[in-house]
Amino acid sequence: MNATGAVNDPFALAREAADHIASSTGITGADIALVLGSGWKSGTDQLGEPLADLDLAELPGFSAPAVAGHGGRLLVVRTAAGRTALVFTGRTHYYEGRGVAAVVHGVRTAAALGVGTLLLTNGAGGLNPAWPPGTPVLIADHINLTGATPLTGATFIDMTTTWTPRLRELARGIDPSLDEGVYVQFPGPQYETPAEVRMARVLGGDLVGMSTALEAIAAREAGMEILGISLVTNAAAGITDAALDHAEVLAAGEAASSRLAVLLRDLVGAL
């Protein structure tokens, strides 16, 4: 604790949040965690039997969502296979300026509850013109362009199989039409310039966004297996002539919602 009584150790704060979740819901642990990004909110209905619905802002270390269209709840669900899933309907973004530990607090809280499988979703700009808005794309790998990391000190984490091959195969078994791509996390909050999108392409990127990579690093530190899916909500800047607009992002999520809900339901049932 510091002078104001706040917990400085992010793992102790995650433990505190986990204990709060356990005592207020009656669960003793969880198996799976989902983080729902822009456009993914509609996917919560069919995930299983609802056990609890908590306001994230009331849990230690979390805060209310900063962005229209981002949710702020933690749902606890019993899946068809009898597993316990934590569903975060929103996340803290790096651009909010609350620090990297706040960005990965949900992941560390899930880890403290014993979660071993993490499904990270997001809304992203697509670099491939064959991906119209509303296309879900599996994350095969990522590039972290934030210049930040949730790790401190000499914490050498192997990132080779961050985006678990077994889980990607499972997802493609459920939906063989899913393409894969490399996700590039920019710091945001501004969208990219066309030149930055061309840079991302030269670097090997297929998707641009403002989340996910930092969470994946924390999840690997915690030993989790991770599956990631981006919803292409817009063509990245300069890929088409269109300007980028947050309303377009929300509309693409709406339009894709029934497909995403089915995909999430089938994935969570199989994890």
Ligand code: 8IG
């Ligand atoms: I939704 O085109 C969504 N999020 N950086 N670029 C970045 N983030 C995004 C984009 C995009 N679309």
